[in-house]
Amino acid sequence: MMNILAVAVLAVSSQVTDVTVFNDRALVVRSAEVELEQGISTIRFDHLPEAIDSRGIQVTGAGDAVVLDVRFKTENYEEIPEEAWKKLSDEKARLEKEADSVGQQIERFEASKEFLNAISKKVTSASGKEEGAASLDPGSWESMLALYSTKSEEYDEGRRLAREKLEGIRKALEKVNADIRDAGMHQRKTRRVVEVDLESDRAENAVLHLSYIVRGPQWVPAYDIRVDTETREMEVNYFALVRQRTGEDWSGVALKLSTANPGLGGQHPELDPWRISMSSPRAAKSRAYSFSAKALPDLAGSAEVSLANSFGSDSEVSSWAEAQPAPIKQRMSSVSRKGASVVFEVKGQSDIESDNVEHRVAVTSVKLPSVFRYSSVPKLSPLAYLKANAENTGEHPFLEGKANVFLDGNFVTSTQMELVAPGEEFWVFLGADESMKVEHKLIKKYQSKEGFGGKTVRHTYEYLMTVKNTHSVPEEVIVWDQLPISGSEGLDVELIEPKYSKDTDALKIDDEMRISWFRTLKPGEEWQIPFSFRVEAPRDMNISGL
Known part of the structure; x- marks a missing residue:
C-alpha cells in the first residue's frame, strides 16, 4: 500500500466563486481545477484567511476520485508576503510626500x-524725508490698493485650498495606517493551509x-423609499450593505445573503428555578406617565408596522440616489426559504x-399602491404629518434597517424600517405638510368645590382642536390627544367630550387613555374637535403632573 506521507504535495491556484453572507460570518467556496495522478494525490490550498473556522471545512467536487483526508494547518513562515503590504507602504510614502509638498x-x-x-506697511508709513520713501499720487494709490487686494485675495484663497487638500491627505493617511495595522505588518508570522488527500483509479x-x-x-x-403624490405609488428599493476584511477579495463571485443568525445557537435556553421570598413592605413610589407622539399606534386603521419618524440632516444621501428622468434599472435577486431563514441570491x-x-448591493425593487393619511398631535405640534400605508406584495421580507425617504423626487427624511413580512402592511412617514392647517386652543379652565363642605375640588378643562384640509382632494386625517391617568386612590378622571361608550371607526381610546379621532376631510373642509375632561380630588391633595 502506498505511503500517504511520501506523496508529493500539489499546490493549486484557486478562486473564490461562491459566498453566502450572514450577519456576522460568511460561507466561502473556493474552486480549483486539478490534474490527478493514478493513485493518491495531495492537493494544497494556500493563502487562506486567518479568520477561517477550522471546524467548518468541507471538500466536494466533480471527478472520479475519493476524498481520503482533509487537514487544516497553521504554518509558521519567515518570509512575509510583500505584495499587498508593499502597495500600502508605497501609498503611505506617496501620501506623506504629498503632505510635505502641500505643507510647503x-x-x-x-x-x-x-x-x-x-510692503504695504512700509509704503503707507514712510515719511517724505525718508530715503526711498514713496510719494504716490491718487492714481498710484488706487493701483497700489488694487494690487494689494488682488494679491491678498489670491494668497488667502490659495492657502485655503491647500489646507483643504492637506486635510484630505491626512484622512487618507489615517485610513492607510489603519489598513496597515489591520493587515498586521511586521507581526504576521503564520498562514492557514488546507491539504486534501484524494485517491483516483486513473489520471x-x-x-x-x-x-x-x-x-x-x-x-x-x-432602503430608498420613493413616494409619488400624484399616482400615490410607493417604490421600495431594497439594498444590502455588505462589508468584509477577511484578507481575501471576493471578485466575480455568486453572492447570497442569508437572514440566518448562526451566533444565536440552535437550542433554546433552559429555565432555572424561580425562587421568591418575603420581605418587609416599603412604600410604593408613584408611577409617572409620559406622552410621546412616537408611541402612538394608528387605532383608526388595520394592524400597523410603523416606521419611526426621525427628522434630521445627519444622514448622507448618495448623489446617485437623486431623482433621475430615466432611472437606471437595478439588478434583482431571487429569494428562497431555507428552514427558518430566508436567502437572497x-x-x-x-x-x-x-x-x-x-x-451597496441591490436586492430588489418593488412598486406598491399606497394610501395617504395625515396624523396630528395638536397638543404637542401645530403640524400634520403625512404618512403612506402600503402592503408588501413582493416575495422579499423587509428586514430592520435604515431607509431614506423621498417624496416626489425630493429627500424628506431618514427613518428606520421595521420587519415587514410579505403580505403585511406598513407605514412610512413623509414629513410635515403645512397646507393641512392645525390649531389647538384652551377654551376654558376652571375649578369648583364639590361635595358636603367642599371637601372635593373639581378641575375642568375644555379644549378645541381644528383641522382644515386645503388640498383639492379628500384626505384621511387622524388626530391624537389623551386623558390623564390617575395613579392615586381618590383621584378621579372623567371624560366629558367626546361622548364615548366603545371604540368605533371614528373614535378610539387605548389602554393608556390615548384618544384618536378619524375622519376623511373633503377639499376645503374644516373639522372642529371639542375635547374636555374633569379631574376630582380631595381638597387637601396636591395634584402633580396636571
Missing part, C-alpha cells in the same frame, strides 16, 4: 502674505470545491473587496 505650499502662501503686508482532471466559514463579514439591509457576479468598506 501653505508656508509659501503665508510668507507671501507676510511680505505683501510688510484525470477534476474540479475541487473547498468551503469554509470565516468570521467577521456581515450585511445589513438599507443576487443575480450576476459581485465584487466585495477586503477593505471593510460598505458595498
